[in-house]
Amino acid sequence: MAYRKTKEIVKYIYNRSVRYTRRNFLKTAGLGSMALALQSFIPRLSTYRKQPNILFIMSDDHAANAISCYGSHLAGSVSTPNIDRIAEKGIRLNRAFCTNSICTPSRASILTGKYGHHNGVFTLDDNFDRNQPNVAKHLQKAGYETAIIGKWHLHTEPSGFDYYNVLPNQGLYFDPYLKESGKEWKDRKEGGEVSKGYVTDIITDKSIDWLKNRRSDKPFFLMCHHKAPHGLWEYPPRNEHLFDNVDIPEPPSMWEDKTHRSIGSLKHGSNIRKLADRMSNIGKRGKVWPTGKLETSGLDETEITKAAYQKYMKDYLRCAAAIDENVGRLLDYLDQTGLTDNTVIIYTSDQGQFLGEHDYYDKRWFYEESLRMPLLIQYPSEIKPGSVANDIIINTDFAPTFLDFAGISTPQDMQGSSFRKILEGYTSRKWRKSMYYRYWMHMAHHNVPAHYGIRTERYKLIFFYGLSLGKVGKTTSKTLDNEGPDLDLFKPTEPGWELYDLKNDPQELRNVYDDPDHKGIIEKLKVQLLHAKEELDDTDEKYPELMQVRQLYWDT
């Protein structure tokens, strides 16, 4: 047996099917016989033992609002026909969320199936402990050939991969360095050899090369990780004139009156006006903005914000268009080589990105546009074309789901759960109805205060506790354009609470925390929040400083 004794397989399938599969449960309940019940599951055995290939394509900061199949204020301006192909042939998940909306922590959670406080990656600066278990190691043991190509950003040498070829840190858009397995490894931004060309094309070329040269007798697990469309949004020259003479629509929340916000969030974050300054000034190293300086002379404040938004969106969408082209190349390769039917194809992004919503760019906040990961999955044997799911999925669920496809039960140390059955259209009654979020990197880079909270299907409760708790590392000082740190920014900020009713206010334009009508729901959500923290082992008792803040502000 490749990975499990027959008896164990049958027991495993029987248990999971009884637990999750309404259709099969009804069948077996009517027959009332264990033997017949098992018989009805036997055809599934071959499917489970087949171990499909897994192609995981992840971009960086690609907001669902910028993917046409999700629909948004950008509909009509944005077209991602190749990424949409995955949704057309498979499923679109509308509520896939990250547990900490920045690159390094989200990637660590995807790999380990754990929150940052369990895998040790709280911030962009934390080195990933390569000796801990991860999904690639489990898949290797289960007989998979594994590879990661593209953005890594976990600083230490990848482990669990038969092959890797990864960018140091963020990587470069043009002529990037790449660090390949079998050669001397150097941590963090050191090391690597130059590949000539545009990074998105290169990552796809190397992914296709690896697919061509892989061992044919093993299923594969390939993580194809794009750098784009991460700032500073350097698009390929071929897309330079995309969106010429087009006015990109502004999101309705770009001009919102933020007076509804708590003091915890009100004055923080990076707005589009700040981006205008960065785009129009010469940086500290004497460099102009890489896609050209934003000209603002003669413009008033509103016009400057509008001009910066247009430039931001056009640069960003030109990068995203290159992602879409390259997703198409990978999908075409699978089609041409007959691999499509036996490959689970996933498209996602490490987290979302504000595209002017709430007058923000970047991510980090627990607000929807930053929290939400696009998630599209195609696997014709199990997923009906054009499916849509609204269940709450989080990034710690990815690893258990991949392992489920490989026939492996979720390891005890993983905190997420497999959502494989949701892809087939069945949701267990036990499936989570809420998710816990935590952002640790207090006021580093884009001035976002540390916070945590809970999002249910309807409500979102956020506690901005405003403390760095020693989680800001010594090299967290570099911003995107290499500006130095202002350590004063890492001082505590004033705490505050916010509550959003996502049913009546999906764009989070009205914080109703102080509305007396919501007193009851706030009490319930605080109990749920503490329960989630307890269950996930992220209790505040570990941080006396935070407990002090809680004592003062919990009931305010």
Ligand SMILES: [Ca+2]
């Ligand atoms: Ca990212």
